[in-house]
Amino acid sequence: MVSYILRRLLSTLPVMGIVALFVFSLLYIAPGDPAAVIAGDQASPADVERIRQGLGLDRPFLIQFGTWLWHILHGDLGTSIFTNLPVSAMIAQRIEPTLSLMAITLVLTILVAVPLGVAAAWKAGSWIDRTIMAFAVFAFSLPVFVVGYVLAYVFALQFEWLPVQGYTPLTAGVWPWLKNLILPALALGSVYIALIARITRASMLEVLQQDYVRTARAKGLGQRNILFVHALKNAAVPIVTVIGIGIALLIGGAVVTESVFAIPGLGRLTIDAILRRDYPVIQGIVLLFSFLYVLVNLMVDVTYTLVDPRIRY
Amino acid sequence: MDRRTVLKGLAGVGSLAATGGLSMPALSQGAAARTLRFVPQANLANFDPIWGTQYVVRNAAALVWDTLYGLDATLQPQRQMVESEEVSDDGLVWTFRLRPGLKFHDGEPVRSKDVVASLARWSARDPMGLMLKAIQNELTAVDDRTFKWSLKAPYPKMLLALGKNSTPCAFIMPERIAQTDPFKQIPEYIGSGPMKFAKGEWVPGAKAVFEKFADYTPRQEKTSWLAGGKQMLVDRIEWVVIPDPATAAAALQNGEVDWWESPITDLVPSLKKNRNINVDIADPLGNIGSFRMNHLHPPFNDVKVRRAVLAALSQEDYMRALVGDDTALWKPLPGFFTPDTPLYTEEGGEILKGKRDLAMAKKLLAESGYSSQPVTCVVAQDQPITKAQGDVTADLLKQIGMNVDFVATDWGTVGSRRAQKTPPGQGGWGMFHTWHAGADCISPAAYNAIRANGDKAWFGWPTSEVVEKEVTAWFDAKNLDEEKAAVKRLNKAAIDDVVYAPTGFFLSYTAWRKNVAGIAKGPLPFFWGVSKTA
Numbered sequence: 001m002v003s004y005i006l007r008r009l010l011s012t013l014p015v016m017g018i019v020a021l022f023v024f025s026l027l028y029i030a031p032g033d034p035a036a037v038i039a040g041d042q043a044s045p046a047d048v049e050r051i052r053q054g055l056g057l058d059r060p061f062l063i064q065f066g067t068w069l070w071h072i073l074h075g076d077l078g079t080s081i082f083t084n085l086p087v088s089a090m091i092a093q094r095i096e097p098t099l100s101l102m103a104i105t106l107v108l109t110i111l112v113a114v115p116l117g118v119a120a121a122w123k124a125g126s127w128i129d130r131t132i133m134a135f136a137v138f139a140f141s142l143p144v145f146v147v148g149y150v151l152a153y154v155f156a157l158q159f160e161w162l163p164v165q166g167y168t169p170l171t172a173g174v175w176p177w178l179k180n181l182i183l184p185a186l187a188l189g190s191v192y193i194a195l196i197a198r199i200t201r202a203s204m205l206e207v208l209q210q211d212y213v214r215t216a217r218a219k220g221l222g223q224r225n226i227l228f229v230h231a232l233k234n235a236a237v238p239i240v241t242v243i244g245i246g247i248a249l250l251i252g253g254a255v256v257t258e259s260v261f262a263i264p265g266l267g268r269l270t271i272d273a274i275l276r277r278d279y280p281v282i283q284g285i286v287l288l289f290s291f292l293y294v295l296v297n298l299m300v301d302v303t304y305t306l307v308d309p310r311i312r313y
Numbered sequence: 314m315d316r317r318t319v320l321k322g323l324a325g326v327g328s329l330a331a332t333g334g335l336s337m338p339a340l341s342q343g344a345a346a347r348t349l350r351f352v353p354q355a356n357l358a359n360f361d362p363i364w365g366t367q368y369v370v371r372n373a374a375a376l377v378w379d380t381l382y383g384l385d386a387t388l389q390p391q392r393q394m395v396e397s398e399e400v401s402d403d404g405l406v407w408t409f410r411l412r413p414g415l416k417f418h419d420g421e422p423v424r425s426k427d428v429v430a431s432l433a434r435w436s437a438r439d440p441m442g443l444m445l446k447a448i449q450n451e452l453t454a455v456d457d458r459t460f461k462w463s464l465k466a467p468y469p470k471m472l473l474a475l476g477k478n479s480t481p482c483a484f485i486m487p488e489r490i491a492q493t494d495p496f497k498q499i500p501e502y503i504g505s506g507p508m509k510f511a512k513g514e515w516v517p518g519a520k521a522v523f524e525k526f527a528d529y530t531p532r533q534e535k536t537s538w539l540a541g542g543k544q545m546l547v548d549r550i551e552w553v554v555i556p557d558p559a560t561a562a563a564a565l566q567n568g569e570v571d572w573w574e575s576p577i578t579d580l581v582p583s584l585k586k587n588r589n590i591n592v593d594i595a596d597p598l599g600n601i602g603s604f605r606m607n608h609l610h611p612p613f614n615d616v617k618v619r620r621a622v623l624a625a626l627s628q629e630d631y632m633r634a635l636v637g638d639d640t641a642l643w644k645p646l647p648g649f650f651t652p653d654t655p656l657y658t659e660e661g662g663e664i665l666k667g668k669r670d671l672a673m674a675k676k677l678l679a680e681s682g683y684s685s686q687p688v689t690c691v692v693a694q695d696q697p698i699t700k701a702q703g704d705v706t707a708d709l710l711k712q713i714g715m716n717v718d719f720v721a722t723d724w725g726t727v728g729s730r731r732a733q734k735t736p737p738g739q740g741g742w743g744m745f746h747t748w749h750a751g752a753d754c755i756s757p758a759a760y761n762a763i764r765a766n767g768d769k770a771w772f773g774w775p776t777s778e779v780v781e782k783e784v785t786a787w788f789d790a791k792n793l794d795e796e797k798a799a800v801k802r803l804n805k806a807a808i809d810d811v812v813y814a815p816t817g818f819f820l821s822y823t824a825w826r827k828n829v830a831g832i833a834k835g836p837l838p839f840f841w842g843v844s845k846t847a
């Protein structure tokens with residue numbers, strides 16, 4: 001297993017290299033010019049050109065790519081065109097809010113979605129099942145920003161329980177940290193709760209019809225034991241897969257959520273960087289996200305072996 | 314249901330709740346009343362006010378860096394860092410003396426050599442600075458508090474150049490920083506202004522923090538815009554970047570922020586209903602909407618086509634698209650200069666007055682020989698002001714029989730594409746939309762958009778000898794009457810040539826909580842004189 005994990009980690013290097021080349025090429029051919037954004041709306045064409053030269057954007061593609069790659073190989077993600085700050089420092093500054101948001105959303109999602117899915121499967125066809133599935137369809141259909149605005153209106157403006165925007169680091173205390181993240185996590189999690197609840201239901205339904213479950217029932221095992229020890233463990237592979245995919249999708253969802261709740265995370269940084277054509281920042285974030293995707297996939301694969309002993313690497 | 318509808322609905326309901334007697338104790342109001350939390354118009358992504366000339370950078374820079382002179386509310390430059398100035402009888406040698414006790418945030422005194430280096434960097438980027446540089450003999454430090462600017466020709470607008478608020482302003486930096494190439498970013502943010510920049514707390518895209526500079530010595534005069542005593546009544550200012558307008562409105566209603574620089578007009582009615590919030594016009598100098606046609610290529614290289622568009626355009630259509638039905642927010646503008654300022658004129662503006670003349674537009678178009686070639690109209694749809702104008706223009710062009718190639722993209726692309734001089738079919742463009750701060754359009758001093766000096770002109774590259782002659786006449790004017798006469802002729806010539814198309818004059822709001830006092834109307838948010846109670 002250890003050698004498998006090491007092999008997988010090593011295999012991320014060429015993947016990230018290809019992603020890097022792809023992203024760099026894409027940005028190079030994409031329309032848009034950071035110098036024009038920097039210079040501002042009232043700048044003259046000559047000013048824009050001089051700024052382009054100052055940033056080295058007038059150099060040939062291969063030289064720009066080679067320079068960037070050389071720095072990457074030396075552990076340097078480069079410097080933001082706009083802020084003049086190291087990209088690694090900017091990412092470090094922004095990663096905590098995003099990881100916090102994702103972690104809370106994930107915990108919330110699993111704690112809510114899996115029991116809902118199990119309950120729906122156990123009571124398949126009943127009003128409980130129909131209610132849960134109706135909720136799932138409803139939650140899945142609502143855009144994150146609509147859920148976000150409604151939550152902000154109810155819990156921030158009406159009840160004044162929680163803030164509308166911002167982020168407080170964990171070092172300031174657990175409650176101040178959590179307070180800023182509850183609404184965004186609920187908004188972001190609604191779609192995933194719906195998704196995972198539906199998958200859990202489907203997977204559980206399949207397992208509950210298996211012979212070994214009938215045998216367990218025939219042996220007189222309790223409902224709780226059958227559901228959570230026998231059935232859920234065997235239904236877990238697709239659920240774990242969807243959770244894994246969900247983590248990857250959370251990164252995309254975080255972009256909208258961070259904008260709605262003004263959380264200074266990587267999602268907002270990405271959008272800002274794309275709109276400004278801040279190439280080094282975009283490239284740095286894409287590399288990081290690529291690595292995270294690979295890591296999540298690896299974790300999902302490893303988890304398979306824990307929930308299903310038949311799977312071996 | 315679209316996003317804007319949801320946004321308006323929720324903000325409106327939130328406001329009703331607030332006015333309905335619900336107490337609104339903000340979660341963070343326990344924070345010190347000495348901290349002012351401000352939502353700026355845009356993200357402060359860089360902090361070199363000479364290298365990058367966005368308004369948001371200028372606004373933040375005005376806290377950190379001081380200027381030699383400052384423009385007051387009567388549009389006159391007043392002494393700020395300068396104690397006195399002398400000009401020789403022939404107008405060629407200016408000698409300035411700094412006031413005593415000026416200090417940079419690193420504790421070093423402000424010396425003439427710092428001023429000289431700062432002015433050298435500024436004059437490489439600023440239009441007025443470039444004019445000064447072109448006639449400069451030498452700019453030297455005489456002693457620690459005295460410096461001299463010797464010229465080859467008189468430059469009567471010297472004090473305006475040093476005190477103007479259009480970007481880039483002539484901010485004074487320490488010599489070691491000011492020696493940075495003007496086309497590269499400065500590495501440190503050390504000024505001698507009333508607030509220090511807390512670089513360690515800077516989260517670009519999210520937060521910028523300014524702390525009171527204890528050693529700042531304000532002037533004794535009453536404050537007025539960038540002039541007078543810049544008295545800081547709060548210890549700390551936090552700029553909180555909130556990209557979503559509905560979230561910013563909710564944060565203001567909830568007391569999480571104190572002042573929102575530019576609320577969008579859709580949300581203003583709901584903010585006005587909130588008993589804890591003041592809403593007022595932000596800047597009486599407002600903005601001038603505009604679109605520019607490319608004078609280099611067909612069809613707009615023909616003045617008849619440009620006039621056809623001008624004859625057909627309805628400024629009311631543009632203004633309603635920009636600010637909705639709030640008629641207090643806009644007025645027609647048959648000219649190029651800011652209304653209610655000394656040089657405002659409507660000379661030659663008849664084509665923009667009265668009923669729109671589509672028949673005349675079509676006739677002019679026919680006379681020009683326009684043959685239905687596509688007009689590439691590039692629009693930045695991530696900037697609501699340009700997008701709204703672009704939609705109106707597309708409809709206008711279709712009405713007069715033009716073939717529109719509407720390219721809706723983002724500002725990063727428009728900014729790049731508009732710099733292309735190639736024909737529209739080869740990556741160039743036919744027209745783009747923008748707007749100009751009214752503060753920049755009070756005179757030809759910093760008004761890039763009015764210039765018509767061909768290759769050196771702003772995007773669109775208009776050429777008009779008459780326009781350029783009158784710009785020079787304004788710079789050479791000895792008194793206000795001469796200035797007014799020159800600007801009248803300039804306005805007429807610019808309309809005749811259709812240097813660009815003005816789409817109207819519009820204002821915007823600013824909003825703040827009622828426990829904040831001292832907010833002044835002006836072309837940028839002035840933080841001196843602003844106080845806050847718990």
